[in-house]
Amino acid sequence: MTEIDPLIEGLNPQQAEAVTHSGGPLLVVAGAGSGKTRVLTRRIAYLMSRRDVAPYQILAITFTNKAAGEMKERVAELVGPIAKSMWVSTFHSACVRILRQEATRLGYSNSFSIYDSADSNRLITIVAKELNLDPKRYPARQFQSMISNAKNELLGPQDYLNATTNQFEQVVADVYAVYQQRLMRANAMDFDDLILKTVEVLQRYPEAKARFRSRFRHVLVDEYQDTNHAQYILVKELVGTDLEGQPPAELCVVGDADQSIYGFRGATIRNIMQFELDYPKARTVLLEQNYRSTQNILNAANAVITKNESRKEKNLWSDAGSGTPLVGYVAESEHDEANFIADEIRSLQREGASTPGDTAIFYRTNAQSRVFEEVFMRSALPYKVVGGLRFYERREVKDLLAYLRVLANAEDEISLRRIINVPKRGIGDTSLDYIDLYATQNNISFWQGLLRCSEIGSVPARAAQAINEFTSMITALSVLVEAKTKPSVIVEAALEQSGLLKELADSTDPQDEVRVENLKELVAVSMEYEERPFEELGEDEEISLAGFLEKVSLVADADEIP
Structure with a gap:
């Protein structure tokens, strides 16, 4: 009796085929509840233990940090701690790791800030004001959405301007151009930039592309139906073709057009529907056996989904019996x-x-x-x-994080503007407008403008003194960052020196007690970050304030259920 390979044991024939496939690209069309996570983790384990692929040669992309963590743990259970050195992450996390090494090619420093949706919206509001645009007629959210769509299509400001077809799009192009300049001046990227700039590095710098191509010999992408154009091109650049001097990486994508839910974010099921056209030598495996539901539920689901126009034909079935009628x-x-x-x-x-x-x-x-x-x-x-308000979206948490982001990157204008008068220091918006104008006229950053505020005659003496006290505090705290002090020590120092903790502790508002607890929780989060065991650290990761802020920035919305 032949012995069954433990990595194939318990899999149905289609799952086993997806795990053991080698050679050309592989498309796994995985119906709901068909065991795709099991297939992906077994495939990665199979690559390492049966095909002698080194863990550092594997790049696996998932859609949430939670899914990435679970996949890494499952693979480690199958092949041991060696699995820890492979890259299993979201698109954004993988791109940040690449950009921390390569961003200087594009004029950024490696300590660039990552702007979330709220930061981006605030910066666009400043840009629209600078361009004298009426906020009622031109809401910042609308600009934000259109700029995000442009970046998801890999259109930079000039590309977007060249493609405009009406006057409103030309206004968007103006906002986009200034917004991008201000991001650059703040040494910051928004979430869409993380992918756009990584693609730019790979397309403009052949030696950088060759380095990542020679490293990642196996690329696996989960939830491929939810990729947008920029993510699709990123995968293509990393995989490569036969014509580029080295064999392409072995690509495996898993997805199901029936489960596509991110069309509103630029995702296109074209990527999965035309996979065989993009990769003519591709093998397609259908996973149709469902392990989660009874047949009655599947019959109803099949009856509804067959009405979809763009889909790969499949029919989910289960051996769990008919079950209760719907x-x-x-x-x-x-x-x-x-x-x-x-x-x-x-x-x-x-x-x-x-x-x-x-x-x-x-x-x-x-x-x-x-x-x-x-x-x-x-x-x-x-x-x-x-759902509700997530931890990192709470006002006091965002205030403390803004202090930390300024310590890591003093050019971060949005974070500076958020904290310069929190707690209140008597620095008014008018003074900040004068400084902003001075900075723009002299082609310097907002931070440099703050440092030179005494030279600006229109800034009142009292405001100038408060600004000088603020910049002195930030400069003093920055010494801790330069000395590579533990993040938790820096967090506690910022909490004390900024006056944030004192203001809330002195308050009689009962809600402020909760806010103090939230700030202490952020200190605890920073301690957790620095106390992780050595084997959990990425190969190029060192414990630092920038590393902690990166981890916090990349906690995807989908991961957090308070």
Whole structure:
């Protein structure tokens, strides 16, 4: 009797084929609940232990940090701690690692800041004001969305301007150009830049591309149906072609057009639908056996999804039996709908089939939770709304992080503007406008403008003194960063020196007690970051304030459920 390879054991024939495939590109069309994570982790383990691929030659891309962490752990269970040195990360995390090495080619320092959506929106608001644009007619959010779309299509400011077809798009092009200049001046990138700039490095600098191409011999991408154009080109650049002097990397993508949910963010199912056109030698494996649901649920899902126009034909099936029939209820109103669900939960509880915490309710938009909450409160049904304001979005947490970002990168204008008067120091917006104008006229950064505020006659003496005290404090704290002090020590010093902690501790507002706890929690997060075991660190990672801020910046929204 032949012995079954433990890495293939328990897999169905299609899963086993996806794990053991070698040679050309591989497309795994993985239906919902068909065991794709198992296939990906087994495939990575198989590459290392059966095909002698070194872990550092593997780049695996997932869509959330949580998924990346879980995949790394699962592979380590199969092949041991050697798995820790492979790159398993989100697109953005992988690009940051590349850019920390290569950003100087593009005129950035390696300590560049990463701007989230709120930072980006604030900078665009400043740019629109500078260009005398009416915020009612031209909301910053609209500019932000259009600039993001342009970057997802790999269009820089000049490319976008060349493609404009109307007057409004020309206004967007003007905002885009100044926004990009201000980002550069602040030594900052927004999230879309992380991918756009990495593609730029790979396309403009053949020696950089050759280095990453020779390193990553195996590229695996999860949730390929949710990639946008920029991510698609990034994968193509990293994989390469036969015509470039070295054999292409072996590419494996996993996805399912039926599960594409990020069209609003520029994702295009064209990438998965035309995979075989992009890679003519590709092998396609269909995973159709579902391990999560009963056949009744799958029949209903198949009946709905077959109406989709752009999809690869497949039919999910299960050997878990028919299961309970589905119930459809057409409610007369949203209140009727919520009452029906409350009654259903009550009857499940009476039958002993459910306890609080066992039932989930999905709705399309956050606003729809209100009616359910009202009905549940009246019915005395305990509930929890998952979502709400995330930890890193809380005002006091963002304030402290802004201090830390300025210590890591003094050119970071948005963070400087956020904290310069927090706590209040008597520095008004008018003084900051004068400094901004002076900085622009002299082609220096906002920080340099602050340092030279005494030379600006229009800044009142009292404001100038407060600004000088602020810059002196930042300069003194920066010494800790230069001395490579532990991040937690820097966080605590910033908390004390800035006056943030004192202001909240002296407050009589009960909410401020919670805010103090949140700030202490951020200190605890920084301690966790620096106390990680050595084997968990990336090969090019050192414990630093910049490293801590990078980790915080890259916590994807999808990962966080408070």
